[in-house]
Amino acid sequence: MQILDSTWLINMIEKSGTSPEARLLAAFDILTDWLEAPSIKENLTQSVEANTAPKLLLSYLSNQAKTTKAAMPEMLAEQMIFLLSSAIQAHLHGNHQALQHAKQAAQALIKAQCEKEKLTFSINKKLYAIAAGFALIALIGGAFLIQQPNAMPIVN
Incomplete structure (x- = not known):
């Protein structure tokens, strides 16, 4: 399953935030809940998330970053994808705080791009x-x- 490139994830993100900043960060909480669901981790192979670029999510996050007036919205979206992918891998290897730590890093990136x-x-x-x-x-x-x-x- 390509969770990062799914319309399901985009729809969940869209419903989860009232502002572009909130939507940029919502994916971290959604994926935390999703990975904690029964039988998800057993059915998810570690290589699935790492091998493909999630074009749908990248496009969505780029649009949200543009709405926030980020200095470099495409770069911010790519950084968010990197954080999400890395945190999912870490979560699958037992670091259950990885997505929350990645969310904190994402908040700092958003703040830095928008404050400038x-x-x-x-x-x-x-x-x-x-x-x-x-x-x-x-x-x-x-x-x-x-x-x-x-x-x-x-x-x-």
Whole structure:
């Protein structure tokens, strides 16, 4: 079964989150529950998840990452796939906290990609405000000097 490239997983993710950020992270909890279900682990071969690229999930996660205004949405989606695949493998080898640890790493990646965009906008906004302030002062000063030509005496 190709769980990472299934419409079932996409539908579950879609239902699990109200924001793009929540949907990006929902896969970790869904897969944790799925892997803990009776008889799933016994029927899942370890090589199934590692050998194929989940194009459907990659496309979905890329679209969600774009909606979050991530700096590099395709890269973020690929990183999420890597984290999910690696965590599933670790879970199958007995590390039952792997998906939760991967989720924490994913949260940091999302935050880093989205904060950069917000930070850039915030800095640009401040720079524009400072530049506008200087321009306004220069205009007022220039207008004052034009109105009163004797305000600044010329020294010979």
